[in-house]
Every structure is written in C-alpha cells, then in structure tokens.
Amino acid sequence: QVQLVESGGGLVQAGGSLRLACAASGVIFSRCAMGWFRQAPGTERVFVAAVSRGGVPYYADSVKGRFIISKESAENTVLLRMNNLKPEDTAVYYCAALEKVIPSRLSREYDYWGQGTQVTVSS
Numbered sequence: 160q161v162q163l164v165e166s167g168g169g170l171v172q173a174g175g176s177l178r179l180a181c182a183a184s185g186v187i188f189s190r191c192a193m194g195w196f197r198q199a200p201g202t203e204r205v206f207v208a209a210v211s212r213g214g215v216p217y218y219a220d221s222v223k224g225r226f227i228i229s230k231e232s233a234e235n236t237v238l239l240r241m242n243n244l245k246p247e248d249t250a251v252y253y254c255a256a257l258e259k260v261i262p263s264r265l266s267r268e269y270d271y272w273g274q275g276t277q278v279t280v281s282s
Contacts, residue, residue, distance in 0.1 A: 170280075172281050173246055181239075182234075191256045195209070198275075204266050207222055246280050
C-alpha cells in the first residue's frame with residue numbers, strides 16, 4: 160500500500176520560511192518523480208514544484224527563486240524548502256508521486272497523493 164505523508168506545515172509571518180517534507184512508503188521511490196501542489200479555498204489544485212526521478216527540479220513561476228525542492232533518496236523523502244513566504248502562498252500543500260522519469264505539472268497525471276498539510280502566511 161502506497162503512503163505519502165506530509166509534514167512541516169504551519170503558521171508563519173510574511174518573509175518567513177518553512178520546510179515541508181513528504182515521506183513515501185510502499186512505493187519504489189527511486190522509480191518516481193515527485194511533485195508538490197497546493198490548493199487554496201475555492202480554487203483548483205495547482206502545481207508548485209516537482210523533481211524528476213534523477214533529481215532535476217521544476218518550479219512554477221510564482222515560486223521560482225523562493226522555493227527549493229529536493230529528493231532525499233536515502234530517506235525516501237522529498238523536501239520543499241519555502242523561503243520569503245507571501246500571504247498568497249497560503250494553501251493546503253499536497254505531495255504526489257508519479258511512476259515516470261519526468262514529472263508533470265498536471266495533477267491528474269499523478270498516481271499517488273498525500274493528505275496535505277496546511278501552510279498559512281500572515282501579512
């Protein structure tokens with residue numbers, strides 16, 4: 160059974176930082192590209208960042224230069240370091256896994272999802 164468990168969300172002031180982690184089990188982590196998506200109330204789930212099977216990162220324009228994604232293969236974990244957070248970053252953040260080499264920016268293409276972790280950025 161595949162499980163993705165996110166952690167690290169919370170409340171932070173604008174300009175602050177958070178680190179999200181996604182621990183994967185029940186899946187061959189080395190075969191997966193991993194992604195982070197977010198969903199604010201009343202909006203669609205949107206792409207934030209992803210990392211290929213080999214560790215190449217991809218970012219949405221809205222977070223480029225502020226967020227860093229990394230795949231920690233030894234720990235079956237993908238990290239999302241979020242810096243210079245803005246109120247518009249407030250959302251539930253979801254981790255997802257895709258059993259392909261290259262990740263996708265489309266949520267519908269992902270095979271597995273975590274339950275999400277809330278990130279709230281106050282102004």
